[in-house]
Amino acid sequence: MNLVVAMKQIPDLQQIRFSNRRPVLADVPKSFGNIDKNALEAAVLIKESYGDGKVTVVSAGNEELEDTIKEALAAGADEAFLITDDNALDDADSSIVAQVLTEAIKQLEDVDLLLFGEGSGDNYSGQMGPRVAKLLDLPMVGYASAIEIKGDTAIVVRTLEDVEEVVEVSLPAVITVQSGINEPRIPSVTQILKAGRKPKTVQDLEDLDLGSDHKNQVVTIDILAPESNRKQIKVNNASQLLDALKNENLIGG
Amino acid sequence: MAGIMIYSAKDNLALELLSAARALAATSGDEIKALTVNNDSQAQMLSAAGADVYTINSSGLVPADIGAMADSLAQAVQQMAANVVLLSSDRSGKELAGSLAQAIGAGCITDVLDLQGKDGRIECRRNALGGAAIATQYIESDRQVIAIAPKTFSAASGQGGSVTELQVSVKPSSIKVLEVKEKDKDSVNIDEADIIVAVGQGLNSKEDLAMVEELANKLGGQVACSKPVATDKKWLSEERVIGLSGKQCKPDLAILLGISGQVQFTVGIRDAKTIVAVNSDENAVINQMADYVLTADLHEVVPELISLLA
Numbered sequence: 001m002n003l004v005v006a007m008k009q010i011p012d013l014q015q016i017r018f019s020n021r022r023p024v025l026a027d028v029p030k031s032f033g034n035i036d037k038n039a040l041e042a043a044v045l046i047k048e049s050y051g052d053g054k055v056t057v058v059s060a061g062n063e064e065l066e067d068t069i070k071e072a073l074a075a076g077a078d079e080a081f082l083i084t085d086d087n088a089l090d091d092a093d094s095s096i097v098a099q100v101l102t103e104a105i106k107q108l109e110d111v112d113l114l115l116f117g118e119g120s121g122d123n124y125s126g127q128m129g130p131r132v133a134k135l136l137d138l139p140m141v142g143y144a145s146a147i148e149i150k151g152d153t154a155i156v157v158r159t160l161e162d163v164e165e166v167v168e169v170s171l172p173a174v175i176t177v178q179s180g181i182n183e184p185r186i187p188s189v190t191q192i193l194k195a196g197r198k199p200k201t202v203q204d205l206e207d208l209d210l211g212s213d214h215k216n217q218v219v220t221i222d223i224l225a226p227e228s229n230r231k232q233i234k235v236n237n238a239s240q241l242l243d244a245l246k247n248e249n250l251i252g253g
Numbered sequence: 254m255a256g257i258m259i260y261s262a263k264d265n266l267a268l269e270l271l272s273a274a275r276a277l278a279a280t281s282g283d284e285i286k287a288l289t290v291n292n293d294s295q296a297q298m299l300s301a302a303g304a305d306v307y308t309i310n311s312s313g314l315v316p317a318d319i320g321a322m323a324d325s326l327a328q329a330v331q332q333m334a335a336n337v338v339l340l341s342s343d344r345s346g347k348e349l350a351g352s353l354a355q356a357i358g359a360g361c362i363t364d365v366l367d368l369q370g371k372d373g374r375i376e377c378r379r380n381a382l383g384g385a386a387i388a389t390q391y392i393e394s395d396r397q398v399i400a401i402a403p404k405t406f407s408a409a410s411g412q413g414g415s416v417t418e419l420q421v422s423v424k425p426s427s428i429k430v431l432e433v434k435e436k437d438k439d440s441v442n443i444d445e446a447d448i449i450v451a452v453g454q455g456l457n458s459k460e461d462l463a464m465v466e467e468l469a470n471k472l473g474g475q476v477a478c479s480k481p482v483a484t485d486k487k488w489l490s491e492e493r494v495i496g497l498s499g500k501q502c503k504p505d506l507a508i509l510l511g512i513s514g515q516v517q518f519t520v521g522i523r524d525a526k527t528i529v530a531v532n533s534d535e536n537a538v539i540n541q542m543a544d545y546v547l548t549a550d551l552h553e554v555v556p557e558l559i560s561l562l563a
Contacts, residue, residue, distance in 0.1 A: 011382070013382060013383040013385060013516065013517075014515075016382060016385055018385075018386075023382055023385070023386055093360065094351070094354075094361060095354070095355070095360060095361070098355065118344075118348075119498075121383055122381065122382050122383055123379075123381055123382075123388075124364065124380070124383070124497060124498070125351075125361075125362075125363050125364065125379075126347045126348060126350075126351060126363055126364075127350065127351030127354065127361055127363065128351070129348070129351070130319060130320075130323075130348045130349070130350075130351030130352035130355065131351045131352070131354065131355040133319075133320060133352065134320060134323065134351075134352050134355035134356055135355060138320075139318065139320060139426070139427040139428050140319050140320055140348070140352070141317070141319075141428065142319060142344070142345070142348040143344050143348075155431070158317065159436075160343075160344050160345060161343060161344060162435070162436055163433055163434060163435055163436060164433070164434045164436060165317055165430055165432070165433050165434075166430070166431045166432040166433075166434070167317050167428055167429065167430055167431065168428070168429045168430075168431055169427060169428045169429075170427040170428075173427070176348070178498075179480075179484060179498065180484050180491070183485075216360075216393070217359070217360025217361075217392055217393055217394040218360045218361070218362060218390050218391075218392055218393070219390060219391055219392075219393050220388055220389070220390045221376070221389040221390060221391070222388070222389050223381050223382065223386045223387070223388045223389075224386055224387060224389075225385065225386050225387075226386070226387055226523060228523065228541075228542050230528060230541070230542050230543055230544050231544040231545070232540065232541065232543060232544070232546055233544060233545050233546065234546050234547075234548070235545055235546070235547050236547075237547070237549070237554075237557070238547070238554050238557035238558045238561055239557070239561055241529065241545055241547050241558070242558065242561055242562070244545055245506065245527075245529070245545075248527065250448075250505060250506045250527055251448075251472055251506070251562075
């Protein structure tokens with residue numbers, strides 16, 4: 001069973017500071033999005049229950065990716081296939097990244113199952129799985145909260161807002177997972193040390209054949225922290241709090 | 254002249270999209286066409302609200318097969334000569350957005366919280382950086398797919414619509430729905446509550462939820478929580494999760510108990526009119542976005558509040 005997990009390198013969201021409402025991203029360490037880690041864990045669990053197979057992580061980003069990927073290799077991935085570029089991928093929109101990931105995946109042999117998080121940790125746009133499935137002309141099932149491999153099909157519990165659908169999809173297929181599907185493992189020190197020695201293919205973006213027409217379709221005008229001007233009034237106890245809320249007519253009495 | 258196509262599998266969201274399309278068409282003069290798939294009652298409803306409705310009826314089309322749905326919508330886009338497609342950014346609408354955008358070579362923006370036509374383009378606002386920031390974006394390509402968050406627009410009304418049938422070809426699906434289960438109905442809509450009492454990981458035990466529920470009842474509010482309380486501890490249902498991957502709430506009053514203030518949570522409550530933070534850590538991040546800050550153990554504060562409200 002050859003499993004491929006697509007993961008996105010994002011800035012560590014806890015460490016982003018803002019200056020004049022603008023995010024300062026320089027020197028913020030990189031990580032993978034949380035739901036991407038669920039996707040990786042799902043792949044590793046399938047491999048383990050299947051008895052054999054390989055989990056390959058595919059990712060596109062700047063050169064820091066070569067370091068960030070160790071996180072995934074320590075957490076159970078067997079190999080990595082990376083597409084890197086100094087900066088072009090940092091500002092690439094979903095349509096371009098989908099094309100890049102697709103070109104990378106096409107170079108992998110006999111892929112049975114492709115896993116994505118339902119949304120990335122930073123933009124949570126949810127386009128990557130559906131776009132890559134379309135580009136590869138594979139069936140896609142989204143929002144998986146459970147996956148079971150049965151012969152050449154996967155039985156997937158697809159959890160939507162008000163219903164759960166149990167769906168059978170023939171392999172190869174694309175599945176996007178949601179965060180509730182599992183609890184990603186915390187790698188041991190030995191696993192972290194071994195991660196650096198696992199096979200890793202790094203390809204330059206320039207070496208991919210993306211055709212002539214690959215420019216961003218989405219233009220970002222600005223990214224700003226929302227304005228917040230809360231009163232931040234300190235109250236000392238429950239009764240002071242209730243008085244304040246009553247004064248504002250927020251509660252009765 | 255360009256055209257706007259709207260589609261949502263959900264009736265209420267389809268009506269909201271009709272309002273969004275009308276707001277855009279008011280400045281652009283675009284024609285609006287509503288699409289329904291295997292849903293005659295929705296077609297009637299949209300037509301009764303004044304929409305020109307186009308229907309796809311195909312027994313071979315599996316709604317869970319997002320790729321096949323996208324192929325059908327792509328054919329509708331072609332036949333209607335639409336260049337802007339508005340979808341609902343609920344779960345299935347959001348994945349359809351990515352799939353359809355790829356199928357028709359469109360740029361795509363999902364989870365749109367606000368949009369307006371400006372200088373011939375559609376400016377959209379959505380969360381970025383895990384909700385820590387808001388991005389303003391527009392799509393440059395001729396074809397655009399925009400998925401709009403539920404409740405961004407109110408439901409449209411009107412009269413004098415029409416219904417026309419469309420024919421599309423559908424390939425055999427590789428996806429089979431074996432079973433559809435209604436979710437255990439904790440049929441609460443925290444995003445509609447005027448008062449929310451939310452708990453986070455500061456809550457010691459599941460048993461302590463009882464007093465939180467009592468406080469919410471006394472205030473006429475709903476109990477909500479941060480994501481770990483539902484997904485890790487499973488003390489409350491996921492219907493009650495506030496935040497980026499939960500509900501976006503705009504209550505008049507939000508009382509946040511034992512919540513540290515990670516942005517993945519605060520993005521879902523920052524539009525509340527008044528925010529109260531009760532946290533034992535006086536440096537908790539949540540205090541910076543609160544109107545009233547009480548530095549204390551919630552397990553002591555909640556019983557006091559209950560007895561004072563008695």
